[in-house]
Amino acid sequence: MADKITSVIAKEDNGNIQITFTIPSDVVKSAEDETIKEFAKDTEIAGFRKGMAPLDKVKDKIPQSTLIEHSLSHVLPKALAEAVTENKLQIAIYPKFELISAKEGEAWQIRGTTCELPKFELGDYKKAVTGELAAASIIVPGKDSADKSASGQISRDKKEQIAIKAILENTKIEIPQILIEEEADSRLSNLLGRLEKLGLALENYLASMGKKAEDLRADYAKQAKEAIALDLILTKIAESEGLKIDQKEVDAALNMSQVDIKEKDQNPSETDNRKGLMESILRRRAALDFLINLS
Numbered sequence: 001m002a003d004k005i006t007s008v009i010a011k012e013d014n015g016n017i018q019i020t021f022t023i024p025s026d027v028v029k030s031a032e033d034e035t036i037k038e039f040a041k042d043t044e045i046a047g048f049r050k051g052m053a054p055l056d057k058v059k060d061k062i063p064q065s066t067l068i069e070h071s072l073s074h075v076l077p078k079a080l081a082e083a084v085t086e087n088k089l090q091i092a093i094y095p096k097f098e099l100i101s102a103k104e105g106e107a108w109q110i111r112g113t114t115c116e117l118p119k120f121e122l123g124d125y126k127k128a129v130t131g132e133l134a135a136a137s138i139i140v141p142g143k144d145s146a147d148k149s150a151s152g153q154i155s156r157d158k159k160e161q162i163a164i165k166a167i168l169e170n171t172k173i174e175i176p177q178i179l180i181e182e183e184a185d186s187r188l189s190n191l192l193g194r195l196e197k198l199g200l201a202l203e204n205y206l207a208s209m210g211k212k213a214e215d216l217r218a219d220y221a222k223q224a225k226e227a228i229a230l231d232l233i234l235t236k237i238a239e240s241e242g243l244k245i246d247q248k249e250v251d252a253a254l255n256m257s258q259v260d261i262k263e264k265d266q267n268p269s270e271t272d273n274r275k276g277l278m279e280s281i282l283r284r285r286a287a288l289d290f291l292i293n294l295s
Contacts, residue, residue: 003027005075007083015176016115019083019095023075023108031071036062038070068102072110080112092117093182115176122236126294128170132162133295159292167233167291168226175228183224184217234284243286250279 003024010018023031036059043061045053059067076097084091095112102108136154154162195205206213237243254274 005079005082007079007086009083009087009089012177015118015174016113016178017089017091019080019112019114020100021076021079021083021108021110021112023079023110025105025107027075028071028102028108031074032059032067034074035067035070068099068108072097072099072108076110076112090116092176092179096178113178115178117232118174118176120171120173120232120236122233122240123170123172125167125170125233125237125291128166129163129291130294132166133159133292136162137295156292159295160288163288163291164230167237168229171229171233173229173232175225179228180221180224183228184220187220187224188217231284234287235280237290238283238287241287241290243283243290245279245282245286249282250275253278253282 003026005024005027006022008020008022010020012018033055036055039062040053040055040058041051043053043058044050045057045061048054048057080095083089091114093114095114098111098113100109100111133154136158192202195202202213206216209216211219257278
């Protein structure tokens with residue numbers, strides 16, 4: 001009987017959670033054998049018919065990194081699920097895995113880094129927002145004239161900025177570092193994609209902005225932290241106020257986003273994911289609408 005995969009949980013000060021797995025050698029051997037059999041079906045070796053070569057010769061054809069990666073794919077999902085259940089974790093993202101040790105004939109060690117969504121209290125967000133909106137509505141000659149009408153009415157965009165600033169400043173919430181890094185990476189990837197389409201090099205873009213690569217990364221990390229915090233706070237406000245989104249609104253929003261109807265029909269699970277994502281976006285928008293209408 002194979003030994004059990006063990007896991008050790010370590011929660012870091014930055015909000016990250018590390019899960020270190022130890023995979024016994026017999027479990028490793030079983031996963032490797034399964035991987036080799038899968039590769040054998042499509043591996044061509046001189047002197048043997050396709051799919052009929054001895055497994056030891058097939059193994060010699062598989063790069064070690066590929067063998068390790070595919071073998072881990074056979075055991076890690078189940079090991080992760082068990083670790084999450086046993087430790088009563090509610091992970092926010094699929095872990096980033098790092099190979100610690102994978103020596104032949106020995107137990108393997110792999111570390112996964114993930115996090116849970118932060119727990120936080122909203123506080124008196126209504127008072128914070130209404131106070132800031134009231135202060136902003138005071139007419140001061142020569143000041144903020146572009147954001148107000150003659151009667152002192154604040155523009156919608158300005159109200160949103162004020163409400164967002166108020167709830168961010170009045171809600172204490174610690175965002176796990178891995179979430180910040182994931183969002184910052186996504187923003188950097190989008191920037192690089194846009195620059196590539198324009199035929200611009202990142203170095204030239206940075207030079208035009210008077211920034212270094214580390215400055216850009218720091219800016220994106222700050223933006224990511226605030227964006228994640230805002231999403232979490234607005235989601236919690238929507239829950240607190242019992243704000244609901246009609247399914248017709250979700251469908252209309254999806255249609256406006258020009259999602260391919262044929263693709264949706266062929267991928268029902270993907271459609272459900274898109275609907276869930278759109279509903280969460282609309283709920284956050286409803287929460288922001290609620291806030292700016294408090295005044």
